[in-house]
Amino acid sequence: MKGFSARLLIPVISLAILLCAVFYLQPRTMSYLGLNLLFNLAVPIALATIAQMIIMSVNDLDLSIGTFVSFAACVTAAFMPETPLLAIAILLAAIAAYAVLGFVITLQSLPSIVVTLGMSFVWGGLAVLILPSPGGQAPDWLRSIMTVKPPLMPMAIVASIIIALVSHFIIMRTTFGVAIRGAGGNGRSLVRAGWSLLKIKAAAYALAAFFAILSGMALVGLTTAADANIALRYTLLSIAGVILGGGEFVGGRVSPIGAVVGALTLTLAASFLSFLHISPDWQIGAQGAILIVVLGLRLIFNFGKRKGSAS
Amino acid sequence: MTQLSFLTSKPWIWSFAAAMATWVITMLFTGGSSFVGLSQATLTFASFSIIVGLGQMLVITLGPGNIDLSVPSTITLAGTVALKLMDGQSSWLLLGFFAALAIGLAVGLSNYALIKLLRIPPIIATLSMSFIVQSSAIWYNRGLRVKPPKVLADFTTEATFGIPNLALVALALSIFVWWLLEKSVFGRWISAIGQSPFAARMAGIPVDGARLMTYVCCACFASVCGFLLASFSGGAALNMGTEYLLMSIAVVIIGGTAVTGGNSNVPGIWGASLFMFLVVSMLNTYGFGAGVRLILTGLIIITVILAASRPSARAR
Amino acid sequence: MSDHDTVVSVKDVRVQFGAVKALDGVDLEIFAGETIGLVGHNGAGKSTIVNVINGALPPHEGAVSYGAQDSTTKVAKDNGVRCVFQELSLFPNLTIVENARLMHSDLGGWNWRKTAARLMREMLDEIFPNNSIQTQSAVGELSIAERQMVEIAIKFLNVTQAPKLVILDEPTSSLDATLAEQLLAHVRRYVSEGGSVLFISHILGEILSTSSRIVVMKDGKIVSSKPASEFSVQSLVETMGSVVKKSERKSARSAVQGSEQTVLHIPSGKAGGLDFNATRGEIVGLAGLGGHGQTEMLLDLFNKHCSNWVPEKQQNVAFVAGDRSLNGTFPLWSILRNLTVSNVRALARFATIDAAREDIQADEWKKRIEIRTPDIDNPILSLSGGNQQKVLFARALSGEAEIVLMDDPMRGVDIGTKQEVYNILQSEAVSGRTFIWYSTEMDEVCLCNRVYVFRDGAIVAELSGDDVTEDNILAASFSGVAA
Amino acid sequence: DTSSKKIALSNNYAGNSWRQAMLTSWDKVASEAVKSGVVAAGDAFTTAENQATEQAAQIQNMILQGYDAIVVNAASPTALNGAVKEACDAGITVVSFDGIVTEPCAWRIAVDFKEMGRSQVEYLSGRFPDGGNLLEVRGLAGVFVDDEISAGIHAGVEQFPQFKIVGSVHGDWAQDVAQRAVAGVLPSLPEVVGVVTQGGDGYGAAQAFAAANRPTPVIVMGNREDELQWWKEQKDANGYETMSVSIAPGVSTLAFWVAQQVLDGQDVPKDLTVPFLSISQDTLEESLKSTQKGGVANVEYALEDAKAVISGAK
Numbered sequence A: 001m002k003g004f005s006a007r008l009l010i011p012v013i014s015l016a017i018l019l020c021a022v023f024y025l026q027p028r029t030m031s032y033l034g035l036n037l038l039f040n041l042a043v044p045i046a047l048a049t050i051a052q053m054i055i056m057s058v059n060d061l062d063l064s065i066g067t068f069v070s071f072a073a074c075v076t077a078a079f080m081p082e083t084p085l086l087a088i089a090i091l092l093a094a095i096a097a098y099a100v101l102g103f104v105i106t107l108q109s110l111p112s113i114v115v116t117l118g119m120s121f122v123w124g125g126l127a128v129l130i131l132p133s134p135g136g137q138a139p140d141w142l143r144s145i146m147t148v149k150p151p152l153m154p155m156a157i158v159a160s161i162i163i164a165l166v167s168h169f170i171i172m173r174t175t176f177g178v179a180i181r182g183a184g185g186n187g188r189s190l191v192r193a194g195w196s197l198l199k200i201k202a203a204a205y206a207l208a209a210f211f212a213i214l215s216g217m218a219l220v221g222l223t224t225a226a227d228a229n230i231a232l233r234y235t236l237l238s239i240a241g242v243i244l245g246g247g248e249f250v251g252g253r254v255s256p257i258g259a260v261v262g263a264l265t266l267t268l269a270a271s272f273l274s275f276l277h278i279s280p281d282w283q284i285g286a287q288g289a290i291l292i293v294v295l296g297l298r299l300i301f302n303f304g305k306r307k308g309s310a311s
Numbered sequence B: 001m002t003q004l005s006f007l008t009s010k011p012w013i014w015s016f017a018a019a020m021a022t023w024v025i026t027m028l029f030t031g032g033s034s035f036v037g038l039s040q041a042t043l044t045f046a047s048f049s050i051i052v053g054l055g056q057m058l059v060i061t062l063g064p065g066n067i068d069l070s071v072p073s074t075i076t077l078a079g080t081v082a083l084k085l086m087d088g089q090s091s092w093l094l095l096g097f098f099a100a101l102a103i104g105l106a107v108g109l110s111n112y113a114l115i116k117l118l119r120i121p122p123i124i125a126t127l128s129m130s131f132i133v134q135s136s137a138i139w140y141n142r143g144l145r146v147k148p149p150k151v152l153a154d155f156t157t158e159a160t161f162g163i164p165n166l167a168l169v170a171l172a173l174s175i176f177v178w179w180l181l182e183k184s185v186f187g188r189w190i191s192a193i194g195q196s197p198f199a200a201r202m203a204g205i206p207v208d209g210a211r212l213m214t215y216v217c218c219a220c221f222a223s224v225c226g227f228l229l230a231s232f233s234g235g236a237a238l239n240m241g242t243e244y245l246l247m248s249i250a251v252v253i254i255g256g257t258a259v260t261g262g263n264s265n266v267p268g269i270w271g272a273s274l275f276m277f278l279v280v281s282m283l284n285t286y287g288f289g290a291g292v293r294l295i296l297t298g299l300i301i302i303t304v305i306l307a308a309s310r311p312s313a314r315a316r
Numbered sequence C: 001m002s003d004h005d006t007v008v009s010v011k012d013v014r015v016q017f018g019a020v021k022a023l024d025g026v027d028l029e030i031f032a033g034e035t036i037g038l039v040g041h042n043g044a045g046k047s048t049i050v051n052v053i054n055g056a057l058p059p060h061e062g063a064v065s066y067g068a069q070d071s072t073t074k075v076a077k078d079n080g081v082r083c084v085f086q087e088l089s090l091f092p093n094l095t096i097v098e099n100a101r102l103m104h105s106d107l108g109g110w111n112w113r114k115t116a117a118r119l120m121r122e123m124l125d126e127i128f129p130n131n132s133i134q135t136q137s138a139v140g141e142l143s144i145a146e147r148q149m150v151e152i153a154i155k156f157l158n159v160t161q162a163p164k165l166v167i168l169d170e171p172t173s174s175l176d177a178t179l180a181e182q183l184l185a186h187v188r189r190y191v192s193e194g195g196s197v198l199f200i201s202h203i204l205g206e207i208l209s210t211s212s213r214i215v216v217m218k219d220g221k222i223v224s225s226k227p228a229s230e231f232s233v234q235s236l237v238e239t240m241g242s243v244v245k246k247s248e249r250k251s252a253r254s255a256v257q258g259s260e261q262t263v264l265h266i267p268s269g270k271a272g273g274l275d276f277n278a279t280r281g282e283i284v285g286l287a288g289l290g291g292h293g294q295t296e297m298l299l300d301l302f303n304k305h306c307s308n309w310v311p312e313k314q315q316n317v318a319f320v321a322g323d324r325s326l327n328g329t330f331p332l333w334s335i336l337r338n339l340t341v342s343n344v345r346a347l348a349r350f351a352t353i354d355a356a357r358e359d360i361q362a363d364e365w366k367k368r369i370e371i372r373t374p375d376i377d378n379p380i381l382s383l384s385g386g387n388q389q390k391v392l393f394a395r396a397l398s399g400e401a402e403i404v405l406m407d408d409p410m411r412g413v414d415i416g417t418k419q420e421v422y423n424i425l426q427s428e429a430v431s432g433r434t435f436i437w438y439s440t441e442m443d444e445v446c447l448c449n450r451v452y453v454f455r456d457g458a459i460v461a462e463l464s465g466d467d468v469t470e471d472n473i474l475a476a477s478f479s480g481v482a483a
Numbered sequence D: 001d002t003s004s005k006k007i008a009l010s011n012n013y014a015g016n017s018w019r020q021a022m023l024t025s026w027d028k029v030a031s032e033a034v035k036s037g038v039v040a041a042g043d044a045f046t047t048a049e050n051q052a053t054e055q056a057a058q059i060q061n062m063i064l065q066g067y068d069a070i071v072v073n074a075a076s077p078t079a080l081n082g083a084v085k086e087a088c089d090a091g092i093t094v095v096s097f098d099g100i101v102t103e104p105c106a107w108r109i110a111v112d113f114k115e116m117g118r119s120q121v122e123y124l125s126g127r128f129p130d131g132g133n134l135l136e137v138r139g140l141a142g143v144f145v146d147d148e149i150s151a152g153i154h155a156g157v158e159q160f161p162q163f164k165i166v167g168s169v170h171g172d173w174a175q176d177v178a179q180r181a182v183a184g185v186l187p188s189l190p191e192v193v194g195v196v197t198q199g200g201d202g203y204g205a206a207q208a209f210a211a212a213n214r215p216t217p218v219i220v221m222g223n224r225e226d227e228l229q230w231w232k233e234q235k236d237a238n239g240y241e242t243m244s245v246s247i248a249p250g251v252s253t254l255a256f257w258v259a260q261q262v263l264d265g266q267d268v269p270k271d272l273t274v275p276f277l278s279i280s281q282d283t284l285e286e287s288l289k290s291t292q293k294g295g296v297a298n299v300e301y302a303l304e305d306a307k308a309v310i311s312g313a314k
Ligand SMILES: Nc1ncnc2c1ncn2[C@@H]1O[C@H](COP(=O)(O)OP(=O)(O)OP(=O)(O)O)[C@@H](O)[C@H]1O
Pocket: C017, C018, C020, C021, C022, C040, C041, C042, C043, C044, C045, C046, C047, C048, C049, C372, C381, C382, C383, C384, C385, C386, C387, C412, C414
């Protein structure tokens, strides 16, 4: 429990600080509509981050999340409104493909980075085949889910909370989740204890694909259409989100709630910058600087923690 | 049997085999008449990936999580600054070259400062750095193309004894890196660090010093690549490095370097770089559309990796 | 339950790794209600037989069978065989409860967290009374001793099926005396209730006091299997094949005289603590209960004298760690490279490593410290645990370092090898090296010229010469009153 | 009166000389307009990566910042529709140019990219009445502009069937990528009479032909200074003839004035077209003179030009 809350504290604090800064710079954001506009594009990012987190919890890294989300978005926009069955069949096949990837990567002990790098070309190619030029259309039900206006809290916040809770339950509470994290913590022991590493990793990959598909669908719901390059940057964003949320590259140490918070923080950081009015020359550089600052916050906290434990 | 074990013990064989196969298939299209042209073009363009790949390989050897994503923007900034400083004057050639190296040095130092002082994971630290470096390039020259000095432009586009000069440069650098990794003390050190940083430290290796040097090396290789690429293509462009983000990583790992660190190999980079260029040429030659081309590229990469892999004795 | 219920029987098992015959026709039968002590030199094949019994390593020849002859399942786990490995097999990122869940597939059900927490609490309290381990904490946050306790408790857990045979591979190496005694008491209790235990240790006292039968292995063969009462320490050692040169402590110690030249001095950090001093050619021991700041001091010393940034002209300190899987060996490398890594700068000309000189040095040390391997170019992982440890020693001693820091370096080293290493230490000290040696084993501490006793992160006593005795050290570590 | 109105530019990419010229033109015209009190603000924003999602977030932020008009060069014609709709709903004028958006509530200053592609083949048909083989250098796969220009080129080839496209590569609108891609297929291509391009890649193609020691075909240029310079060198040396066509980066200033006109309450049709900027053998010297060294041939628009474009469209 101790580790759990400490892992979460840093991301939550960074988010809170940034949010205050944004409220200060632009008081208009402090409203129902404002919060929704600030955060609604964080919803697909949060889902992609969860997908990446699941892969990272088995000590792998998925360099194809971005193209895969784009692919899922293209499938959704191109087929979902007219031929939903076809769309669902393609997406199910994609999940199966991920499971096979997880299986092969484990069986042959391949480096996941290379395999997913190769797959990123494959998903990209499929997306280009499905939508050679931008277009398609979000199905109405998806559009209305993503633009729903629940009472009290805007959709973006509600959705983030639901994503955080559901993924927390799956990854942190169920036996399946424990086994996934166990595979990352000590794969050899898992095998010794009689589990099938192959099955667990295949299942983890499939689960990740499921979340990534949700991400693509959410994205289409927000943007109303798709293109083959729509989510390329999710690959790096999702990795940054997991790290920001207190996850680690190896060892199965992850936090789903932290990952969602990390995704929100990244989104907010970009908004914060545009409220600052930086010269166009340095706007790109400022994005780097803010990443550094937000991650640097961890250090301050870690200092505090080390002092605390020393005394 | 011995041949078979030779195959499996040398992972770079596979990248060469793949490169050879694509080369032959591409030439089949023209019945062999494109022999000289294709080979020269391949060597020329592979040189750039080889040079950045060598640097990236050193970093990847440092172990899991070590990667340099600032390579593209370093290429851009080094090319931009060097060409603007030289301003087309051959007499300023050395100034431009050293300016490029200085940029590599600065980027490498800053990268490691972020990693070490702020404890930011390398993948994010170098990504953040790349944004800053890219902004510097925009601010410095706003993307205006300055022509390279004539001497330099000629050097980069010409060939000696039928072999492109660029390939010779890449060869020299490769031999240097091979020596570094296989024969030198520094190579031993980074291989040790890649296997276990803590054990390396306890064995008396100056871990931080060696890692810093490695990041600086990587950035310097990128800046040399930027310098040559800008001279070769007639001026620096703001997006000239973009290609080399995925490329630098791909050639390293397709070439058989372990992503888990500690184990690298130089010949593989050549095989993989030639292969990466040839596969695009091959698919272009056969006139595949962009979608199919991407899919085939991905599948071929995975096939090469599968061929080079050995099944684990027991699922890890 | 009769005394002659077979739990496991191993028949004429052979296992070969390349040229090495790790097991060369081993017959072993384990009955219910007995504790078998398994001893042997490093590389004798103990870990290998364990792996054969628990099913991780199918034998190349021979057979393993479990329980009665007609037992239907051939899976070790389903026959109640449990194994505590020496390199712990826990999941550091998971909580204790989650670890228990993964280790016990029968711990399912809707409310498994609650069940697991209750069972673990009970088992921990049963084996290690008065422990303060929380079942909700992540294993990674526990100390090494606590992890060992958790692993042992998990393996003894009875969810739906009681364990029949528990294999303990050096379970006491990271436990202090009290905890070790608690464990041994539990083992006796468990065996008296009909369970059986296979107990591996290089600490012969434990073996003799706990086992009902002792099996001695040598070079992949069982050379002796007799009731414990028929052995003494001396006869055990002789059976294992080590000729213990009766190098008397006293004489050994007097052979080395620290010179007057101080090579290290650390002022005490804490009020009431003593300064630390070491002179040339001295063997300084660090004692006290585990975890009272000895390792920290060694690491501090190391970090102060070995730059992390600039390569030194000459290496002045070397470090030998006992926890080799964590911070010792480089798994991708050969034995040779592992041995020479600290010293490559000295072996290099113009920054290029001279392969010929490297070979010569490695061969010399292979002979000197008797590393058991057919070829020094074999991967380091092909060595048995104890032999890997020897490589680490050779690494530290082959360089020019004047000060050698040792953090409990003899973990898992067999008694014969220990003697060899002691002798090397003595002769190196005579030639002017300084050793600073933290050990959890009293015998080793007593070999030192001078001993500092640690308590709560500070030095509370300094003993030298004839004052270095077990009693004095124990007294100082508990009360802080120097004898 | 628009003196209290604030206009923002949402730009998705700054990584090439065309975009840099676009930003410079915008800055010049917008700061002039702010100084003379025509509008209250004319800020430019650029995203770090060329991504529709990031730009959508950027537009949403602009809504929150209370801009009255947003001028967009969109990363995708459709993927920003959600954000654009939100802006319209918040009463904000949205004007898209170059990379236009399909959301009906926005204004579009479109370039007829199809025609840009077709006109290249038409020009070549004048040069080679007997036709011949063409090499096509495309842009970035999956992007709208690439698809449009390519469609135009293929329409052109249909119209002039004496031409045949024997090779098609993606140059990603980058000199070095184009050079590499062309160099890769060149050895296996038969004789090529012309290279049809999308802008920014002509010089790279020329380099590749030179490196392969093949006769230089007629390469359609894309208005970059280095391309024009090369063309001039060739022209002076051996009378090389070609054409150059691209969209002027200064079209951002046209969009600025259109937004200002909409804010001013003028009746502006939703769809406006700007001609692309094309340079011929005769205008080469002149254009080269007015183009910044290392930059792109440009035209900036004044308020009057914008008014003319608007009234022309009615
Ligand atoms: N995977 C392996 N590959 C090659 N040789 C091996 C392997 N595992 C064990 N051996 C060899 O088998 C022999 C027996 O090893 P084992 O680990 O069983 O010894 P041990 O009795 O446990 O020794 P220690 O007390 O040092 O742990 C050793 O000589 C060792 O080098």
